[in-house]
Amino acid sequence: MNEVEPVNMPQNARSSESVEFAPLGVVSGNKGRSIDIARFALSLWKPMVLGLVAGCLMGLGAYSYLGPTFEANTQVKVSQKASLPSSDQARRYGDRGEHVYLIKSDAICQRALDEFGLNKLPAFEGADDAAKEISERLTVKRTSGQDSSFDNLIDITYLYPDPNVAKAVVEAIVKAYDAYLKANLETNSAELFTNLTRQLKDAEQTIRDLDKEYHDWRNNAPFFLSTPVIVTAQGTAMPGQSPYMVELDRINTAVRDNMLKRTAVEAKLKTLKDMLARNEPREAIQMRVLWSLSTGTVAAGGAEGGGGGGGGGGSILASPPGKAELDSQLLAARLLEHRLLYVLGPNHNDVVDVRRQIDAIVKMYAQNGFAPPVMETLNDEQKPAAVASADLASTYVDVLQDQLEELDSNSRLLEQEQKSSMERAKSGMLLEKDDRDWKERIADQKKFRDDLQMKLASFNQTRDQEGYRMEQIAQVRVGKSMKRFLKIVGACTLAGIAAVFGLAYFREWYDTSLRSLDEVSETAGTQLLGAVPTFKTTPEAERAARNSRLHPRLCYSHHPGSREAESFRTIRTALLFACQEHNVRLLQFSSAEPGDGKTTTISNLAIAIAQSGKKVLLIDADMRRPTVHDMFRLSQEAGLSDVLLSEIEWVNVIKTTPFATLSVMTAGLSPENPAELLSGSGFGALMRQVRDEYDIVLIDSPPVLAVTDPCVIAPQTDAMVLVVRMEKNKRASVTHTREQLDSYGVRLLGAIANDASHAAQRDGYHYNSYDVYYSAPAAPRKAEEPVTV
Template sequence: MEPRMEQRVDWAVPEGPEGAAGGGVNPLWVFWRHKWLIVLFTAVGCGLGYLYFLQQPPVFQSSGQVLIVRNEARLPVQGVDSQRAADDSFSMHSVLLKSPTVISRAVEKHELAKLPSFQGMADPTGVIIASLTATTPSATAVSSNIVGLTFKGSDPVDCAKVLTAIFDSYNEFLGNAYQDRTKETAELISQAKDVLLKQLGEKEEAYRKFRQEAPLLWKGSEGSNLHEDRMAKIEAARAEVIVQLAQTKSRMAAIENAIAKGGNREAVTLLIGNLAAVADAAGAGGASARLAPRNAFEDNLFNVFLEEQLLLEEYGPDHPKVKAARKRMNLMRTHMASVAPGAEGSGPDDFIKVYLESLRQEVKLHEQRLEGLNTLFDTERNSAKALAAYQVQDETFRNEISRTQQLFGVVVKRLDEINLIKDYAGVNMQVISPPARGVQVAPKLPNIMAVAALCGMLAGFGLGYCIELMDRRFRSPEEVRSYLGLPIFGHIPTIGLRKGKRIVPEAAANSPLAPTLCVAHQPKGRQAEAYRAVRTALYFSTHSEGHKVIQITSPNPGDGKSTTAANLALAIADSGKRVVLLDADFRRPRVHKFLGLENQVGLSSLINGEAELPDAVQATAVANLWTITTGPRPSNPAELLTSVRFEELIAVLRDQYDYVVIDSPPVLAVTDPSVIAPRVDAVLLVLRLTKNARSTAHQATETLASLGAKILGVIVNAVSRGPRYGYGRYYSGYGYSGYGYAGSKYGYGRYGYGYGAGYGYGYGYGYGHGYGYGESDKVYYDEKTEQPAGGNGAAANGKSSGKSPDKPSGKSATSAKSQPSK
């Protein structure tokens, strides 16, 4: 399906208007697209602004500045100067200058109501306040003593008079207000002093009575609890007893554990000596005294025992030295038993039992001491709790008295300061910049015109933005890619043809190829380069997957899929690949006209068994390019394409050619492309950016995806030059659900109709385009003018008239009678 031929040859693919990939509207695009609308609204805004300027009365402004200084005695009182500096801040004076109290005094004293600016007003106070503005010499000097005041009015002389009256009224207000404030402050502080003094006396008297009655031991100004001191001492003694009890129990447990394990009695005795030494080091005196007679013998006995063990390892048990060491050890044990306490007839076992019994007595003693200390501690604790309430009450009395004394001291100090400075301090206001005759400040024509122009521009931009939001066409390749989820294989510019003249080189004037085949006629042109870019993208996308059979289709009639298929086949053939271009568009065959070939034998003949493949394949004027036209138009094109013979034909062509390019009808017009799509390796969707391109493209991709077709990508066709990612006009004669009658003059569809002489078969199309054919195919395209027959709309209405469809209008190349071999 070739697009309508435009008069432009050059083309460009500018940026789209979307703000981001996949949607939105770019403000720059709105400005460019609707620039004249914005200019119109801007001009209207300027005109309205000028009318507004002419209707506004003049406004005059007068200004003045005053210096406000506090006269005060410098006192070395901390905190006084900072407080007064805060009182003289700019914010306070600016509020007072515009206060109703000051303004009403000025109006009354200086008779401002009689001025020409306020004639007819009973009380101009509110108007004056609304027209006043306080200023400061510096934007950061919020505490400056210099205050500026401006007034805006309709009379330049009245502006100066109003400011002068306000300054005079404010000066009087400051003097009166300060004197009144000082007097009131002194009275309030005196009253506070008397109240605090009375409260302080009452609290001190109550505290004296409490001290006389409270059972506390008074140390200076504070009372102490004797029971708490005793508790501390008892707790220290109890902790010491607990430690001694734990140590005694641990010694006793260690000795009993050694005896239970069957240890040597001499070793246990030695252990007792070590434990006693540890107990003495920890403060448990008397443990070593009980073992003093045995310590020296135990040390010697231990040394002899070690000597015996060493000799046994070296000489054996019967060696004389071993026997001598054993004899010395026995003698020492006998001697130790004779000199140790309880030695009369007792051995080590009796000593251990006596020592354990002494430890048990010591544990009982510690437990009795601990029990007595616990009882004493509980008694003192109960007594201390009884006196705790008195302690809390004592602390409360002392804190209250201290706070009252501090507050009383501050009040007395402040009263003394006020008494010292009341005769020396005051506020003085001096006018440093007298108000002058007012100058005109409004209306300002440049400002009004600027605002009016901006409002008009924004109104025009808003209207343009709304128009863009209602535009449902695709605006850019990025939007197509994001919305459909498919890559963009290329952008084909509009193929320009001037009316009645082909824009092709003179050397190619006699070529049988149609002028729309720009790859052949203008190989160095931008259009040809665009098709070669599509070819390159196709190579990269099909190289690793072995896709050889490519179907070219489109959503709508007039999207240019036939022109794209033919030019893409030419571009692939130019690269040295063997290509066959198969025209499967029985409804509107165009390939034979593009290539200047006969259409007597073709695809319908092969499927019906009326011809062999060598008879249907035709060589073209382009090297490496063969074609199979549609052949005679069948009455059942969809049924032919669903036959097994069509699928077998595709398999044969896949084996004999490098690429098979199939030109099929639009997806939304008829069901033929839906039948072809599952039988090919990949599908390329040709898309023209019309007003309904978004919805139709989505519907087409959904239809192909539901059939399991592999859609490689989208080819955007008929891109116009200029700042718009444009689209061209289109015409079509496709439709569906139509009817044709043999021998009838008419064929009509559900939404369109076609008529012609002879036999007819037709479909109607839901966008108002009729799809049908009779004996003439001028219902679709006029080869002489490259425009739809009947002018702008004949094809769209489905009307037709003319000659037999089997006779091409151009010169034909010789058909190949034998099947080319690889």
């Protein structure tokens, strides 16, 4: 067999014959089978109508046998008693959705049995669980009102075959629920009053205990300052700043100022020492000292007393009279005195004024208990200017050194004060938090006590107005119920329809025969070349065919305008296209089982191909049950078996047909060993010879599952076409056929669905709809006597 590429193998071809149940047409992947429920149900409309009628009749009979059911019904109004609310925000309503469930509860049903005489009725005397039986037949429904409304209308209905029992049950249920509401109100009132009184007493005792514990804690706790409360302009009380934090902020500010002052003094001292070391002119030194004395630093105002020197914030001359300030003022006055003496002389008024100022500063030293620095008083004989400037500069350096020592001392004191203040702040804040917690606990408990007192006062005021009031606003009415009739008849009707549908569905599902064209392609694992509908002939056409030299099943010749002939033309087109595409000239035909119509199919197809102008040879290789010679009314003698036995040349067994381009090689007489004969070298040689003489050679072989002959013939041909008969072949048979062909390496060119009218309709091909396009059956052609060559 020539090697040819596989042809259009469907991707959804399955390799197993397993069939899954697909309820409601659901299919799992590509492994199961599905049913179109909508289309299937429409095809069963007649049986389903019969099922509907049968179900209705069955329901009427069941209702007549069981008898009617009576319905006792009444209506009650459940209202909340009007009560005086304790506040404007208090609700004036309660939740009443629970009434529907309470009325049907076992507690109410049992109360109706025990207290209102239902247990004495014969209907409930022998019942194992009378309360459950009453609850199951009882229907309670709220017809008006909401959970947030005062009044709710509730319907109470009971169904029972005895109208007297139904009425008695409804009346007893109404009385039982009324008694339950009254008893429940008394019980709840007593329990609520007891609970409120006990809770109030416990709350007051708790407040006393908390007050005592708080006082003990205050007595044992260290002293601390509380954070003051600030009242805003709108009258809102807000917590102020903690005193400990205020003190700590003040100390931190002083530390920062002290650092700034020390930095300024160090800068002045360094500058002055550098000028003295460089022996700068006296005027420059004097100007520098005078500028330092008359200007301040970038810091704020200096400290009082011994808190800071002249290098602090603001001008030294304007600073408070501390030791450092007095030193600076005295030094400045001495410097001014020296300059004036150098220019004006001792008796000048300016010199006199400066000396008065010096005396005043010296007196301030004495008043404050300070010792003035030692500075020589200038007399009328002036010292050299350079010496005087040097003395003043040295004195100012000593003053700055004293200021640094004083600032260092202040820094140590401030650091100690800062640590102490931080410890006091931490301790005070913790104590203040504990104090606040104690007060909040006491306040919460007092609020809880006040709420309890308000609830108790409200309860004493409205205890007689609490609870619910029930009123029967309609008398108990008894009548026949249509619910039982509708349930029985409806259930039986649905059961009849479901039974018909279910039986048909399972029959359809478990019928594993091929019923659609998709199943043929999917199960065979190859492309579908076409479908041949069921042959339809008239008695006249059958009589005319019997008088012909061709078999009546050769519809392509007898009825060229029929739909059967048109289907063979369609198959011819697809087959020739596939053969041309894959260079196929030796084409084998087979089927899964006997009776699938492969011989009829290949014979009609051979005529169709021959009439298209192709030179066709039809070989009957089914030497076990040959039938091709019957189709063309030919003699069976001198056929394939004689050629394979080398008794005659193949050209001498070719028989002509009424069709000029169609020749037939019959099977000949059946040998004892067809398989061995076909597997010999003679059959291969025959195939090579006929390939060169004919455009296409069609070989009719036995069924695959019946014998092994098709698999013996297949290696000598180019491809195989599988004929499948719809609604006869089972899925398992076709699957097994495909697996057997795969195991022998047989290549399928395609499949032909035979007898496919019903299956094609399910797939959308309605052949009956196109009868108008087919001409009437033509008269059969007169066949000439077969000629044996």
